[in-house]
Amino acid sequence: MADEPLVLGIETSCDETGVGIVRGHTLLADAVASSVDEHARFGGVVPEVASRAHLEAMVPTIERALKDAGVAASDLDGISVTAGPGLAGALLVGVSAAKAYAYALGKPLYGVNHLASHICVDQLEHGPLPEPTMALLVSGGHSSLLLSSDITSDVRPLGATIDDAAGEAFDKIARVLNLGFPGGPVIDRYAKEGDPDAIAFPRGLTGPRDPAYDFSFSGLKTSVARWIEAKRAAGEDVPVRDVSASFQEAVVDVLTRKAVRACKDEGVDHLMIGGGVAANSRLRALAQERCEAAGIRLRVPRPKLCTDNGAMVAALGAEMVARNRSASAWDLSADSSLPVTETHVPGHTHDHDHVHETAKDNLYS
Amino acid sequence: MLLLALDTATPAVTVALHDGSSVVAASSQVDARRHGELLLPAVDRVLAEAGVRLDAVTGIVVGVGPGPYTGLRVGLMTADTFGLALGVPVHGLCTLDGLAYAAEVDGPFVVATDARRKEVYWARYEDARTRVTEPAVDRPADIAEQVAGLPAVGAGAVLYPDTFPDARAPENVSAAALAALAAEKLGAGEELQAPRPLYLRRPDAQVPKNYKVVTPK
Ligand SMILES: [Zn+2]
Numbered sequence: 001m002a003d004e005p006l007v008l009g010i011e012t013s014c015d016e017t018g019v020g021i022v023r024g025h026t027l028l029a030d031a032v033a034s035s036v037d038e039h040a041r042f043g044g045v046v047p048e049v050a051s052r053a054h055l056e057a058m059v060p061t062i063e064r065a066l067k068d069a070g071v072a073a074s075d076l077d078g079i080s081v082t083a084g085p086g087l088a089g090a091l092l093v094g095v096s097a098a099k100a101y102a103y104a105l106g107k108p109l110y111g112v113n114h115l116a117s118h119i120c121v122d123q124l125e126h127g128p129l130p131e132p133t134m135a136l137l138v139s140g141g142h143s144s145l146l147l148s149s150d151i152t153s154d155v156r157p158l159g160a161t162i163d164d165a166a167g168e169a170f171d172k173i174a175r176v177l178n179l180g181f182p183g184g185p186v187i188d189r190y191a192k193e194g195d196p197d198a199i200a201f202p203r204g205l206t207g208p209r210d211p212a213y214d215f216s217f218s219g220l221k222t223s224v225a226r227w228i229e230a231k232r233a234a235g236e237d238v239p240v241r242d243v244s245a246s247f248q249e250a251v252v253d254v255l256t257r258k259a260v261r262a263c264k265d266e267g268v269d270h271l272m273i274g275g276g277v278a279a280n281s282r283l284r285a286l287a288q289e290r291c292e293a294a295g296i297r298l299r300v301p302r303p304k305l306c307t308d309n310g311a312m313v314a315a316l317g318a319e320m321v322a323r324n325r326s327a328s329a330w331d332l333s334a335d336s337s338l339p340v341t342e343t344h345v346p347g348h349t350h351d352h353d354h355v356h357e358t359a360k361d362n363l364y365s
Numbered sequence: 366m367l368l369l370a371l372d373t374a375t376p377a378v379t380v381a382l383h384d385g386s387s388v389v390a391a392s393s394q395v396d397a398r399r400h401g402e403l404l405l406p407a408v409d410r411v412l413a414e415a416g417v418r419l420d421a422v423t424g425i426v427v428g429v430g431p432g433p434y435t436g437l438r439v440g441l442m443t444a445d446t447f448g449l450a451l452g453v454p455v456h457g458l459c460t461l462d463g464l465a466y467a468a469e470v471d472g473p474f475v476v477a478t479d480a481r482r483k484e485v486y487w488a489r490y491e492d493a494r495t496r497v498t499e500p501a502v503d504r505p506a507d508i509a510e511q512v513a514g515l516p517a518v519g520a521g522a523v524l525y526p527d528t529f530p531d532a533r534a535p536e537n538v539s540a541a542a543l544a545a546l547a548a549e550k551l552g553a554g555e556e557l558q559a560p561r562p563l564y565l566r567r568p569d570a571q572v573p574k575n576y577k578v579v580t581p582k
Contacts, residue, residue, distance in 0.1 A: 096442040
């Protein structure tokens, strides 16, 4: 079991109630109940609505995952759960469930980091993560460039958005265009029929003196909105397809440019892309093109594993078990702002884990 | 019968084990902000004190509120998941009923807990076992007439003495009382309610204001 731990993972950081089951790097079940439809009319995720939905969906989703995987709860080697970052009240529902489940089954509990899970999920698709791996995480909640030498203990943030997350920008532009929520998939669809060069929208933080790995999408968002309003004010039709394509191009151009540059600067030959925006078809295509040109191997999981899900949490939990990381204590709490550097929330005892992490730090200092 | 009872609908994180005739072990801690952290260790402590493992339990009893949502869900989610893992029934009880059961008041009275936002969760009781109104959430001043002259139990009564001048103990619910009430009802062949939360309010969800125009008109 040391190499191929059977782990059930629970994810409730936002609006998806996810329960996944993995055996080592093999995906056995990925059950997700989403409350996204309940949020659509609000144009964004409403925390209390999400938390209520998690409570109702949890037990049926665990049951479905066990059934899909064809395993008995008693066979599990551990339970992992997103301890943060995310919506505080939503996280707490998942953490409560995971603690109760682990305790009742007599299994170890692993509170893990949501962002590290987004990276680790690729092991289910493309096998063991290369060490180090560069990761570009893009979703409605985050836009970060992360470098990891060991996904269970060492994730180093290189850059992040200084204002909106990339997915947020998609949602906001979709709202301006009256395309509904969430904005990512619908803009992707319209963009396919539009001209990405039709309108020259700005590329944020790409000047010579700007931070190399940070992102900014707020200026782009304003610029797109202004352009649309000018058209409307002039009584002209807004070319939704061209606006979608040109806006999308501005986002993915900056994301891929900075990610490839980070790989080159750090001498890393693998780029992993995760998070909901990784489902964007243009992001995948442009990343592929630029990685190939730069001699970088691109790893992007299938879209269902890029959005929030329980399998990614199970994947990281399995890695924690395989690498003998300390389990979490029964007083594990949800931490809405858990730093990305804290890959998991170990219990109170300090064993060899600590030594190991120090050694890893030295590698990169 | 071995019931594990828990409640997180008031500032108390409270756990008790009941064998059908009496409370075997119990724990109550008052900390409105740490329900999530405190509950599982409390369960572990109570079981250790009684010298039993969780899988010896024949049923879970949980307070379904009403209570502040975030804390309330900790107890319900824990109870639900225990039930799933152990394959035992999960029984819901109104948290206010637990307070009423522990109240030592003769004759009619009111139970009122803190609903925040200057409101109380409340219900009227004929006696310790008989609730005569549905649990509700209101501003104390708005229900003054309905509770006039009645003793009042719970932290909501202590908070609003103008409406509830005759406040009595206890302030917070105890799982021991909930367990005893459940044991009594189950012993009498009564069926308890499903373990679903009594929120009593719709979620705070405002439709975002119309998209803000950024170009000057
Ligand atoms: Zn995410």
